[in-house]
Amino acid sequence: MPEPIVTIRDLVKRYDDGFEALSGVDLDIREGEILALLGPNGAGKTTLISSICGITRPTSGTITVGGHDTQTDWRRARDLIGLVPQEVKLEPFEMVAKTVAFSRGLFGKPHDPALIQRVLDSLSLGDKAGTPNMALSGGMKRRVLIAKALSHEPRVLFLDEPTAGVDVELRRGMWEVVADLKAQGVTIILTTHYIEEAEAIADRVAVIDRGRIRLVEETAALMARMGRKEMTVTLADPIKTLPGTLAEHGLTLSEDGYAVTYVFDSRAERTGLTRLLSDLLATGVRVTDVTTRQSSLEEIFVGLTNAAETGEAR
Amino acid sequence: MNLTAIRAIYFFEMSRALRSIGQSLISPVLSTSLYFVVFGAAIGSRIEEVEGVPYGAFIVPGLIMLTVLTQATSAAAFGIYFPKFIGTLDEVLSAPMSFFEVTLGYVGAAATKALFIGLVILGTAFFFVDLSIAHPLWMAAFLVLTCLSFALLGFIIGIWAENFDQLQLVPLLVITPLVFLGGSFYSITMLPPAWQTVSLFNPVVYLVSGFRWSFFGQADVAVGVSLAMILVFLALCLGAIWIIFRTGWKLRK
Numbered sequence: 395m396p397e398p399i400v401t402i403r404d405l406v407k408r409y410d411d412g413f414e415a416l417s418g419v420d421l422d423i424r425e426g427e428i429l430a431l432l433g434p435n436g437a438g439k440t441t442l443i444s445s446i447c448g449i450t451r452p453t454s455g456t457i458t459v460g461g462h463d464t465q466t467d468w469r470r471a472r473d474l475i476g477l478v479p480q481e482v483k484l485e486p487f488e489m490v491a492k493t494v495a496f497s498r499g500l501f502g503k504p505h506d507p508a509l510i511q512r513v514l515d516s517l518s519l520g521d522k523a524g525t526p527n528m529a530l531s532g533g534m535k536r537r538v539l540i541a542k543a544l545s546h547e548p549r550v551l552f553l554d555e556p557t558a559g560v561d562v563e564l565r566r567g568m569w570e571v572v573a574d575l576k577a578q579g580v581t582i583i584l585t586t587h588y589i590e591e592a593e594a595i596a597d598r599v600a601v602i603d604r605g606r607i608r609l610v611e612e613t614a615a616l617m618a619r620m621g622r623k624e625m626t627v628t629l630a631d632p633i634k635t636l637p638g639t640l641a642e643h644g645l646t647l648s649e650d651g652y653a654v655t656y657v658f659d660s661r662a663e664r665t666g667l668t669r670l671l672s673d674l675l676a677t678g679v680r681v682t683d684v685t686t687r688q689s690s691l692e693e694i695f696v697g698l699t700n701a702a703e704t705g706e707a708r
Numbered sequence: 709m710n711l712t713a714i715r716a717i718y719f720f721e722m723s724r725a726l727r728s729i730g731q732s733l734i735s736p737v738l739s740t741s742l743y744f745v746v747f748g749a750a751i752g753s754r755i756e757e758v759e760g761v762p763y764g765a766f767i768v769p770g771l772i773m774l775t776v777l778t779q780a781t782s783a784a785a786f787g788i789y790f791p792k793f794i795g796t797l798d799e800v801l802s803a804p805m806s807f808f809e810v811t812l813g814y815v816g817a818a819a820t821k822a823l824f825i826g827l828v829i830l831g832t833a834f835f836f837v838d839l840s841i842a843h844p845l846w847m848a849a850f851l852v853l854t855c856l857s858f859a860l861l862g863f864i865i866g867i868w869a870e871n872f873d874q875l876q877l878v879p880l881l882v883i884t885p886l887v888f889l890g891g892s893f894y895s896i897t898m899l900p901p902a903w904q905t906v907s908l909f910n911p912v913v914y915l916v917s918g919f920r921w922s923f924f925g926q927a928d929v930a931v932g933v934s935l936a937m938i939l940v941f942l943a944l945c946l947g948a949i950w951i952i953f954r955t956g957w958k959l960r961k
């Protein structure tokens with residue numbers, strides 16, 4: 395396995411008021427991957443990203459980016475990093491193109507108006523180059539933030555909820571931008587509250603909750619390993635109540651009586667499927683269709699954090 | 709040294725200043741002209757020469773210092789406070805720049821602005837009084853050093869300030885008294901001995917004295933001492949800023 399591009403070891407962040415936002419985070423980010431950082435409000439996502447980017451000072455622990463320690467070799471570490479912050483912060487009176495060019499300058503890259511224009515075009519901001527930031531809509535401002543981060547051609551890009559407040563069409567457009575960047579070899583870490591976003595574009599998902607990484611897993615493997623599945627059996631003739639033997643299986647009957655649904659854990663040793671199906675056939679009902687559905691990442695995620703909660707409460 | 713980054717901050721700040729150049733100039737030019745009218749013409753006609761220099765001319769260096777100090781301090785304080793306030797400073801803090809580079813960009817821009825205003829006021833002074841400059845190069849050197857050191861002080865104030873009131877109050881409460889008590893309008897040799905000693909703790913005394921020497925060839929304190937004190941003040945401010953960035957005080961969470 396090649397060296398990870400970002401390594402985080404035992405990272406602790408205690409804010410001045412004594413609140414511990416990160417309680418020992420360990421995480422490796424692979425070069426070229428898209429990693430989605432998922433977690434509820436206040437989980438520590440922004441704190442984690444800010445610590446890597448040098449905006450927040452870690453209390454203890456080490457972070458390296460491209461092999462450079464962010465504390466001791468910060469200049470070379472930061473050279474590689476682009477950050478799209480969660481909150482929209484822009485100079486109100488400055489023109490879009492100038493704001494973006496400023497970011498490139500800050501990272502020591504030579505002036506390159508053609509590149510800036512290309513970046514703006516790729517984010518559908520091409521015609522806004524000469525507009526002052528304050529005259530942009532919220533979604534446009536967010537895209538200016540992305541343009542600022544891309545202007546200095548980072549190798550590792552952090553996107554802190556990049557698609558919050560962006561309409562559906564543009565969100566898809568942004569996913570394309572992210573996919574293009576990945577194709578160019580950029581490593582991307584994004585936090586998001588839109589689960590379908592992680593599901594759609596992330597290679598791996600890291601779940602963070604109350605300052606700890608609870609799980610890191612390939613998106614597909616996670617779905618397969620943890621997926622609760624739902625089987626729906628459609629009947630030829632409606633039934634009013636479940637026949638005796640079926641009642642024990644915890645099925646739900648649809649209102650019109652045409653469908654019974656069974657929820658099971660596909661990871662479990664015993665799914666109960668075999669017994670259910672034989673019991674079903676024994677009742678003599680006529681079946682017209684059987685479908686199964688994988689639960690979404692969101693459902694998995696809610697289940698996971700709830701489990702952690704009850705686990706800790708005990 | 710990340711020169712590109714320093715330039716980026718410097719020109720970004722300068723273009724911000726240029727957008728309001730009219731406002732930046734009109735107030736200092738107007739108030740200085742009023743000083744000339746009141747002190748130079750009205751009162752000055754009743755005051756004899758000070759150390760062989762007509763009073764109207766004698767106050768010119770002090771007046772320039774008064775404006776330059778105030779402008780350098782408030783420009784630098786605002787220059788760093790504004791991005792801190794709206795949150796764009798985070799980007800600067802995450803850039804591959806050292807504290808010295810960031811400081812140089814912001815302080816350089818504020819000092820340039822103050823220097824420009826100082827020169828405009830010097831130009832204005834020629835309309836009111838007969839003036840000749842004995843040591844033009846030293847004059848320029850003192851002016852630049854003053855702009856830089858007080859921009860550094862303003863930079864610290866801007867980092868420290870948590871609201872607009874603090875931002876304006878401190879320059880007003882600290883700089884104005886220092887300047888007025890720093891011999892801008894009189895020679896400190898005119899003070900009683902005890903107050904002369906107290907004045908020696910006021911950094912502005914050395915600035916005004918050295919600056920005045922560059923005009924008229926005479927000073928309250930030796931020029932070498934003036935220069936040394938300015939450099940000490942400058943070094944102290946730089947040291948303070950180094951510590952601020954080192955500890956992240958008021959900047960990094």
Ligand SMILES: Nc1ncnc2c1ncn2[C@@H]1O[C@H](COP(=O)(O)OP(=O)(O)OP(=O)(O)O)[C@@H](O)[C@H]1O
Pocket residue numbers: 409410411413414415433434435436437438439440441442480961
């Ligand atoms: N400057 C601060 N001082 C004290 N506590 C803070 C500070 N910033 C954040 N916190 C706390 O740290 C915790 C983590 O905050 P963080 O912003 O990292 O969460 P997040 O995962 O990004 O949440 P969200 O999804 O809402 O953006 C929260 O409980 C928050 O209240």
Ligand SMILES: [Mg+2]
Pocket residue numbers: 439440441480554
């Ligand atoms: Mg956040």
